[in-house]
Amino acid sequence: MIQFILRRLAVAIPTLLVLIVVSFMLMKMAPGNPFAGEKNVPQAVLDNIFARYGLDKPEWQQLLEYVYNVVFRFDFGPSFQYRDRTVNDIIAQGFPVTFTYGAWAFVLAALIGVSLGIVAAVRQNSWADYFAVGVTIGAQVVPNFVMAPLLVLVFTLWLRWLPGGGWNGGHWSNVILPVIALSTSYMANIARITRSSMLEVLSSNYIRTARAKGLPSRQVIFEHALRPALLPVVSYLGPVFVGMVTGSVVIDLYFSTGGIGQAFVNSALNRDYSTILGITVLLGALTIAANLIVDILYAWIDPKIQL
């Protein structure tokens, strides 16, 4: 088990370093400097600013220092845009929001998606199956940035049940629409994957054996079929995580929830390079960590993978 995790880490850590280096270099390739907007700044002042941000050193040294600070001190440096805030401050403000609706969306997508998929497979060609298949096809073409306005149209503008934006300290009424908008398409995809893999497992020889033993259907489905059927679902969880991280940008933008996506887009528009870099690196690290967890989970479910 430990060896397995170490082997995966041996891939994950270089990946993270590559991510940091590439993002950093992209940043350096950007035309102009972050302070170009300020007119008539005396050279002495500019030098001062540069020195303060460490921009006067050679670039390789900047890179090394950046990597060192991020990896060992979890310090993403100062924001280039807001003089009185660090990138850490900005992340600390947005992250809890994103985490709240993101975690809800992830859990809901997984739970409802898997349940819907199982029901559809077990009751193949029933109304539940048709419903699941219909929802799946529908959700494939309704991405979160279409879902969000549609939800607001129905629940805010027509029914007036829920607020169409804001965070309000995470009040439940403000959380519902972001969670639904973010999770729907993944829920549908999980349902589709679960359904088809469940159908395949249910027609397998070992399920026939379980039936021949006289086990009740419930036991056949949940003890014999579910675990093997979940393997493709588990490997899809990695992409779901990435998708939700990306989707948070849309959610924050559309619902003004003030999460990390909003911080990213704001800093992008303000050319606040250090913040963009910091958020990219942080989310990249989270993604890599999520993939690692998915790998371990997969190995735990599938006994054929030696831990």
Added chain:
Amino acid sequence: MAQVLTVKDLSVRFALHESEVTAVDGLNFALEAGETLAVVGESGSGKSQAFMALMGLLAKNGSVSGQALLGDVDLLNLSKTALNEYRGRDVAMIFQDPMTSLNPALRIKQQLAEVLVRHKGQDAKEAERNSIAMLERVGIPEPAKRANAYPHQMSGGMRQRVMIAMALLCQPKILIADEPTTALDVTVQAQMLDLFKSLTDDFGTALVLITHDLGVVAGVADRMMVMYGGRSVEKGTVDDLFYDPRHPYTLGLLHSTPHIAKRAARLDPIQGLPPSLEHLPKGCSFNPRCAFAFDRCIAERPPLTEAGPGRQKACFYEGPMAYGKVA
């Protein structure tokens, strides 16, 4: 001897896109306690489907009619839940492919113990102990250790032994083995047949051996039933049918089997292909391939009739049969 299973007029049909296919057509047979019945036929003869139907394991587009009396319970007339009481306890089944017939995600002991928990109401510990004892009984070395293994860690022969152990846990009245040795190495096949024989004798279990391999039948079975095109064409003791076949198809099967001991110059296989069930020939379904067929065989379907003490055949031809030397 007492009959444990009486099957009357068993038919199995499959709905296809726009048509229907009859895989088993009006099958009748009885199984006596403790005996071994071999069911022989080519693929597509309906031999597997007939017993899948008894176990309630037909594919979704399959339907079944007739009666299968286990004591005074009609297996074909039970609800799914009620049938679950009997399968695994009174009637057990072993399948052809041991490589894929065990759940890859569960340990061997789990897959065994759950049968005892379900049918004998044993608690987990007791069930596990009994499972390990049964594994030992089927000849698995270090059973306590192997019980913790997953199926992919075992060889095909070992897995088939596990399947046998699983099927015999409740000492069933009937064990149906569908081509149990086909997927195994020849050297393992003989061991496995011995194991079948000794265990079913010990438990007084009646064994139904579904196979296309007459070599398997010769060593193990008491009686045999030959199936063709969804019907039984000849029934009787193994000795009678082997030494004095009365149906041309039985004869053909015998001549298609190589005998190492006999060293015939060459085999005399049956000509042609098994019929498609969608287009069964009129009259006797074997007539297009039969060397002895005459007008009546093409016009009428021969019924299964007495052909001597304890044997039956479905054939109009009464003359002598010398295979390969006709015409």
Added chain:
Amino acid sequence: MLADTRIDGVAKAEAITPTKGRSLWRDAGYRFVRNRAALVSLFVLLGVVVFTIVGPFFARWSIEKIDWSVVGNVLSKGYPSVETGHFFGTDEVGRDLYSRVIQGTQVSLMVGIIGAGIAVIVGTIYGAVAGYFGGRIDSLMMRFVDILYSIPYMFILILLLIIFGRSFVMLFVGVGLISWLGMARVVRGQTLTLKNREFVEAAIATGAKPLTVIFRHIVPNLLGIVVVYATLLVPEMILLESFISFLGLGVQEPNTSLGALISEGSRTMQYGTIWQLIFPLVFFVTILFTFFFVGDGLRDALDPKDR
């Protein structure tokens, strides 16, 4: 007489199960045509394409000309109407939505097809080479793909767009960079199985060079799976572009894309100008739907698993 019946019978028995020799592609074509959803989708899709070509000839307004008569009164005067020549109404600043939707559809289709095109070329070659050579080269090449895969791409893409400015070229480069990864994986897997087939071994045995074997024997046999995957990739690329346009980072004004139009429409729907959302949305959903169905139909038609 008996012998005659017998020979006759054998002939009959063999005639019952004829083995028809049909080519893979004709067989697939036959299956595809029988799949009604896929066939209808294909025609609808062709209809949309024809519309984007023919539609402009009927337009009475260009994409950027502002109709001053509706400015300020978009809700009461800018609704869809044949009289004013705004068949789909106008947008918030009085530009003709009919022309804009046509252009948006063109852009979205182009992004999808070019993205899929890059994926086909780069992904197929990369995957085929990795799969064919196997061993260390394979694991190195696929590890690289793994690393790229586990990076949250959208952020890198947004970074690129901010740094190098928004343009068609940048958008295509960005989309193309992402699209080939999945294709490379699929192709590699297929190549691994093809590599051990007799005809490939025969080619190697006759002394064909590796590149000849790859392009003569392996790539043509990959065509089926590549076509299917590419068809399913097009809607994904369209989604990607729309997402970027939704964030306001896609094509630049006055040019537009469906994502940008949906974004504008969703922002203005609360004023009651719902057609600004509906028209681009209908085109968007139609294109995605039809591509998914065509792709699905192709997969069913070509999938060797089914045969």
